Structure formats: C-alpha cells, structure tokens
Amino acid sequence: MKKAIRTYSNDQQLVANRREHIARCAARLFMKRGYKQTTVREIADACGMGTGTLYYYVGSKEDILHLVIDSASVAANEVLNSFPRDFHTISATEALRQAIASLYKGMDDLQDVCMLIYRETEHLSPAAQQTAFDIEINALAAIEQLLNRGCETGEFRIDDVKLAAHNIMVLAEAWAVKRWFLRRHHKLEEHIEKQAEFMLRAISANTKA
Amino acid sequence: MKKAIRTYSNDQQLVANRREHIARCAARLFMKRGYKQTTVREIADACGMGTGTLYYYVGSKEDILHLVIDSASVAANEVLNSFPRDFHTISATEALRQAIASLYKGMDDLQDVCMLIYRETEHLSPAAQQTAFDIEINALAAIEQLLNRGCETGEFRIDDVKLAAHNIMVLAEAWAVKRWFLRRHHKLEEHIEKQAEFMLRAISANTKA
Amino acid sequence: MKKAIRTYSNDQQLVANRREHIARCAARLFMKRGYKQTTVREIADACGMGTGTLYYYVGSKEDILHLVIDSASVAANEVLNSFPRDFHTISATEALRQAIASLYKGMDDLQDVCMLIYRETEHLSPAAQQTAFDIEINALAAIEQLLNRGCETGEFRIDDVKLAAHNIMVLAEAWAVKRWFLRRHHKLEEHIEKQAEFMLRAISANTKA
Amino acid sequence: MKKAIRTYSNDQQLVANRREHIARCAARLFMKRGYKQTTVREIADACGMGTGTLYYYVGSKEDILHLVIDSASVAANEVLNSFPRDFHTISATEALRQAIASLYKGMDDLQDVCMLIYRETEHLSPAAQQTAFDIEINALAAIEQLLNRGCETGEFRIDDVKLAAHNIMVLAEAWAVKRWFLRRHHKLEEHIEKQAEFMLRAISANTKA
DNA sequence: CATGAATGAGGTTTCATTCAT
DNA sequence: TATGAATGAAACCTCATTCAT
Secondary structure, eight states: OOOOOOOSOOOHHHHHHHHHHHHHHHHHHHHHHOTTTSOHHHHHHHHTSOHHHHHHHOSOHHHHHHHHHHHHHHHHHHHHHTSOOOTTTSOHHHHHHHHHHHHHHHHHHTHHHHHHHHHHGGGSOHHHHHHHHHHHHHHHHHHHHHHHHHHHHTSBOOSOHHHHHHHHHHHHHHHHHTHHHHTTTOOHHHHHHHHHHHHHHHHBSOBOO | OOOOOOOSOOOHHHHHHHHHHHHHHHHHHHHHHOTTTSOHHHHHHHHTSOHHHHHHHOSOHHHHHHHHHHHHHHHHHHHHHTSOOOTTTSOHHHHHHHHHHHHHHHHHHTHHHHHHHHHHGGGSOHHHHHHHHHHHHHHHHHHHHHHHHHHHHTSBOOSOHHHHHHHHHHHHHHHHHTHHHHTTTOOHHHHHHHHHHHHHHHHBSOBOO | OOOOOOOSOOOHHHHHHHHHHHHHHHHHHHHHHOTTTSOHHHHHHHHTSOHHHHHHHOSOHHHHHHHHHHHHHHHHHHHHHTSOOOTTTSOHHHHHHHHHHHHHHHHHHTHHHHHHHHHHGGGSOHHHHHHHHHHHHHHHHHHHHHHHHHHHHTSBOOSOHHHHHHHHHHHHHHHHHTHHHHTTTOOHHHHHHHHHHHHHHHHBSOBOO | OOOOOOOSOOOHHHHHHHHHHHHHHHHHHHHHHOTTTSOHHHHHHHHTSOHHHHHHHOSOHHHHHHHHHHHHHHHHHHHHHTSOOOTTTSOHHHHHHHHHHHHHHHHHHTHHHHHHHHHHGGGSOHHHHHHHHHHHHHHHHHHHHHHHHHHHHTSBOOSOHHHHHHHHHHHHHHHHHTHHHHTTTOOHHHHHHHHHHHHHHHHBSOBOO
C-alpha cells in the first residue's frame, strides 16, 4: 500500500533502523523550521551521517517527510488503541475521561509531528495526505464510538455526535499546536482535567435546558 | 512600532494602495502553496506587475508576508469591534451568540490569512509574530469580557474563563483551518448555530451538576 | 509539434536569439566532451552568461540538447533543399554528383552536431530521437529519389535502391564522424570527387557484369 | 605497453577471469546507457558482485572501459586473422567476399563494443584511444592487402585503395552502429551478400567506363 | 514609475571510491 | 576474498534581489 522508498541496502532491519532514526531527527527539525526551510544537510548532520549516507536509505527529501508522517500514523493508532474498550466495568463518562486523557497525552508526546501535519499537509503527496487524513478519521471514529455508547446508556445527550467528536479532537490538537500559548498557564494534567469537565458539561444528559 | 518597509516612492497614498493590492494577492498564493513555495515572480504576476515594480513598493519577500499579517490584524480587529457592546439591551447569552456568529463569519472571510498564520508563524520575524500573537490575545480578551459579563449576570457558570475563551477561539479557528474537512458536512450558518449551542451548554448556569 | 521549452521571458525575439547562441556554444562543447561530461556551468561560461541566465531561457540541460538537435534539423533540411530538382537541364548522374557534393559539404559544416547525434542519440528524449531519426529518413528519401530518377532514365542500374541510398548516406556521415582519420589524407573537394566516382561506378548502368 | 590495472589479488588467473567477466557485463551496460550514465553499482550488480569486490580487481571505473576496449581489440584481431590468406586456392574476388562476410559477422558479434567505441572514444585515455585507433588501422591494412592483391591479379581496378578500404570498413561498421535502422529491412546474410556485390561492382576491373 | 534580464548563493541529489568487517 | 555502508565533491537547478533602461 505505502509507496516503497528507494534504498541501496538489502539489509531490511538496518534500513528500518536508520529510517526510524532519520524520521525522529527530521521531525524535530521540520517542526522547528518547517519542511522547506530544513535542508537535507541539516537533517544529515542531525542524524550524524553524511548527505550521501542519508540518500542511501531514502530516495528524496520528500520521502523523509513521508517517513515522519508514517511514524506519526503508527504512534497515533497506538494512542487510539489505548482507549478503554471494556464497557462492562466502567461508565461511558469514565471511559470518555480516560480517552480524553490518552488523547491529550498522545498530543503531548507527538507535538512535533502533530504540528508538522497541521503546517505541512498541503506540501504532502496525495498518498501522505491520505495518511494524515486517515489518522484524523480514525481518531474521530474512535471518539464517536465512545460518545454513541454514552448516548445509548443515557449518560450523554448530544445533538450532533460527529460535531462533538470533532470538537474534542480540535481542542486536543490545540494542546500540540498552541502549546506555546497554553503552556504559559496550564500544566498537562490539570488541563486534561478541566477540558474533560468542560466537554462533559456540554454533553452530559443531566442538564436542565 | 511596525518596522518601516522600504519603498522608493514618495506618494504615500499610492504606496498604500499598491501594498494592499499586493497583500491581497499574496495571501491567496501563500495559503495555496505556502510561503516558501510561492515565488516573488508568482506574486508579481498575480498582482499584474513586473517583479521590479513589486520591489519598488516592498523591500523583500518577507515584507510581503508582514503586509499580509498586518492586513489580517486590521480585519481581525474589525471583527472584534463588531462584537455587541451594549449590554443593557441584550442578555449575555444573546451577546455571546452574536459574538460567536461574528467570529465564525470573520474566520470564513479570513480563512486564507488565518490558515497562513497557523502554518507560517515560524517563518515570521519576531515583530510579525508579535502581531499574530496580539490578534489572538485581543480576540481572547474580547471573548473573556463577554464571558465575565455573563458570569456577573448569573447566566454563565464557568470554572476557568480563560480556558473557555480559548476553547471558543480554537473551535472558531478550526472553521478556517479544517474547512476542507468541516465543509463536507456543514454549512456555515448551521454550524454557527450548533457550535453556539454546544458552548452554551458547557457554560450556562442552569445545569444540574 | 516541438515540445515548448520553458522560459521566463516574453520577448520571443530575444529568446530565439539567446537560444540560438546557446545552441551554438553548447554544440561545440557537447561534441568536444560529450553531453554528460559537459557541465551547465561550462555551457553558461561559453555563452558568457551566468547559470541563472541560462535557465532564464531554457528549462533544463536536456532542453539544450534538444535545441542543438533542432538547429541541426533545420540546417540539414536546408542541405536537402539544395539538392538539384530540375531534371530537364541535367542528367541524373550529374544531379547525383551535385547532391553528393552538397551532402559532404553539409556534413563538413555540421560535423559537430552530426557527431553529437551519432554519439548521444540514446541519451535523447523520444521526441528528440524522432527528430534525429527524421533527419536521416528525409535525407535517405531525397537520395532515393535521385537514384530512382537515374534508374528511370536508364543511367543507373541498382539492385536495392534503399541500400544504395543508405550507403551514400553512411559514407557521407563518415566524413563528419571520422574526420580525425579522413582529414589526414584527404581534402574535402578531392574526397567528394573520389567518393562520387566510387558510387557512380557501383551504380552506373554501363557495367559489363 | 598497456597500463597495468591495480588489483589486490595475486592469483593472476583469477584476476584475468574476473576481469573478462567484468568487461563482458560492462560492455552491455555501457552501450545501453553510455559510459557516464552507467554507474559502478550497476556494473557490479550485473557482474553479480559487490562494488567492493569489483574494486578488488579493478582500479577505477575508467579501467573498466579500458578492459572493454582491450577485449574488443583481441576479438577484432581474431576476426582479421580469419581473413583468407591462401591466395593460391581462391581468387581475390572470392577472398574479398569471404573477408566482407567475416567483417560483417564480426561487427554483428561485437556490436556493443563497436558502438561503444564510436560513442565514447573521446572519454578514453590516450592509451585506450590508441588501442581503438589500432583496431581500425589493422582492419584497414588487412582489407587493403586484399584489394591490392586483386589489383595485382587484374581482378580489381581501384583508383584509391585506401579510400576503398575505408568505405568497406565504414559500411561494415554501420551494421553495428545503425543496426536499429538496418535491421528493420535486412537480415545479416542477405545484407552481406548485397553489400559484397555493391562493393565488387565499384571496384571490379570488368567495367566499361 | 515601471520593467524584466541578469545573477550567484544555496538547495537537492548522484556516484566513484574507500575501508572496516 | 568479499562485502556494502559511508562519504563528499560536484552536478543540476531555483529564486530573491538588483539595476540599466
């Protein structure tokens, strides 16, 4: 499915390792300076290799961007998989709380890549755009599922579930994208707490009006 | 305050007109292709001038970016000024509804620039970053004012007013930044309605819990 | 028909002039060092421009090669047009003599380009290969026409006209391609004389066997 | 005479075998893509070795080109040695027919190398250019010898023997160099037949004029 | 005021060659 | 012997900026 990236090596394990290293270093640079601003030489330096060596494992600068996006996709799916699944032992409300906590922690870990996707989506190839798109779609679907569950149990009362899921997602992304602003006044744990409360007030069934 | 931009002309009115024209054309290009991707020649073509003429009114490519940000700043402040001020005739709730509507409509008008600021913040000079920052700060302050007013009248009950203002702002920005996604399912008017309702549920005082 | 070559200038006359200049300088370098060996900077230097200026009139190094081939095509057709057409006033034999003379003189003028086509055909884009191919085909057709004419008048007796035309062509090309060898012992005028005689002996009807 | 090529091995037989293998593989690649276009890695892959191994038997990429030319030289001399020598049993005419057949068959076998020499002569070191030159000189000498023999027996009547030899050689080389064109209409055996006839008409003594 | 041709620094990418394993 | 990862010089190409007209 994923477009194969050119390499001159046959040692797949080595290629995978080097690429992961490259992706990690590049992500930092890309988000610090932007994709176009970052030069290949800077990436190579950050990786501790010569430029030639970089191109031994990667076909082009754009491939490196793909690598970063793909690694983000993997990490994002791990976050979504950490969402609570066993609805027998916990309420939907509690499940949503946990999910929101996971989401914000994930955003905190993946700040760089998240911000990168926000900023560079339009520079990506269609394939990579699709990957970025899928990350968002999957996350929205996972959140919707929790919200629907709560509606079924009567804990939530939501006019437009898709919109509510979107709002949760956008506010979570803001932790990554606007961290330069939010971090001034907020610590992560406390922020999670407050945002969860905010959302629950907006969707809980026990509201007068 | 603003760094003076070099020009060879003495006719200030002409310079102002040309610069506004340049800013408008450049904004579209910057947001379509990104700042770095957009070449000065493309901007000049879009403006219907030669590159030399462009440099007659502007000192550098970065200056053009500043021009765009500055024009956004002006437009943004107009939006904020359209917020309801006369609290004798309308309730805080109604005022917030109107403010949210203005905000989203403003985002709809300024999509390009808004997106641009999101994506290119890091390419900006400190001065321009400050301008972008101020836009956000001013908007947050205006929203906070409305929220505080509602708290005073007892219409709202809000744990963290700054956070609530932030949430309103972020969700409004999402209309511009994620329009490729939101527009699939939402019309602006309807979206405004729903989001206002969503926010009001989260902050209205008449809530059980 | 020809693929348009990118330029940033709108002044068609200027573009044409510069490109002709570029083609002339490049042809010399290409044939001296080969296409790949010749660097763009060398071409620019030979043209007396900066590399940037070169790219102002031309989209890529390969475009320059096309330019050279195309100019060769034009020149080659001029040679073919100089072939005698009026068969009422001269015999086919005399016409062939004149054509061979034109052919060899053309090869002498176009040595560089001819050699270039010989050596770099495989590096050319399909379109340029077609151009090179067409030059050859047109020349062969022109020669065939003369040979057929001679057969009709009974002056020539030829088993395989296409082959004879091919032979004339190949031997003429050798003057350009192997000039480092031929020039040691031959002057052009004398060589033309001898080769014409050689061909006529091979195809004249008045042969015993 | 030949410049020694660096190797790290002492087993001369092994070195010779490997080099022959390398020359054969490289010849194909060089003529398909050209010398510069062909990368050392491609050659190594085609040889079924690592690049390091290649450099174990060869000092540089240029050495490989020399190897190819040298092997061509050997093969070419074999062809020339197959020319008829015993003039007591066959006529000069028949000897020339056989020689031409050998020549064309040799060109057919050595197409790749022949084409390579045509195209890449200028990339060669002086020493290798000399080798290429010698091949041509030797062939011309061998052909001249046959022609002179025929003149002595009265079978041929030739104005300029060197030129006739050159023509025979050039037309033979065309079978290799223009095979993409000739092969469309001609089979080798038939082509040999016709070209021999063509030459004989041009040089046979029994011609009226 | 207006132009656009000219420039060259700097970007991405390739590839012959080496050397530790 | 054999390997292939590592390298960096040098290639092609872009584009912000200037300046003569």
